[in-house]
Amino acid sequence: MGVHVAIDAERCKGCELCVAFCTHQVLAMVRAMNSKGAHFPEMTRPDSDCTGCRQCAVICPEAAIELERTGETGDASSVLACAHDGK
Numbered sequence: 453m454g455v456h457v458a459i460d461a462e463r464c465k466g467c468e469l470c471v472a473f474c475t476h477q478v479l480a481m482v483r484a485m486n487s488k489g490a491h492f493p494e495m496t497r498p499d500s501d502c503t504g505c506r507q508c509a510v511i512c513p514e515a516a517i518e519l520e521r522t523g524e525t526g527d528a529s530s531v532l533a534c535a536h537d538g539k
């Protein structure tokens with residue numbers, strides 16, 4: 453079992469709050485930009501480093517992050533958190 457951080461790059465505004473609030477330095481901004489010209493984060497460390505603490509999903513002002521629990525096959529089996537209703 454692991455946790456996958458699903459990031460909707462197009463919703464991201466590049467504020468970097470998720471990177472700052474990640475308790476295990478799992479996230480980092482990438483050089484690529486979305487259609488709004490914003491850099492967005494991705495997981496840069498193995499999924500096992502993510503504790504599923506939900507800090508990144510809670511802090512994201514754009515509700516761009518969801519956590520998915522993954523099984524041994526890597527399939528997402530359930531959504532752990534989405535802190536906001538869609539805007």
Ligand code: SF4
Pocket residue numbers: 457473474475476477478479501502503504505506507508509519
């Ligand atoms: S759930 Fe916690 S450990 Fe995982 S990426 Fe988000 S803030 Fe980091």
Ligand code: SF4
Pocket residue numbers: 459463464465466467468469470471492493511512513514515516517
């Ligand atoms: S907190 Fe949300 S909007 Fe800000 S960089 Fe992270 S994913 Fe993008």
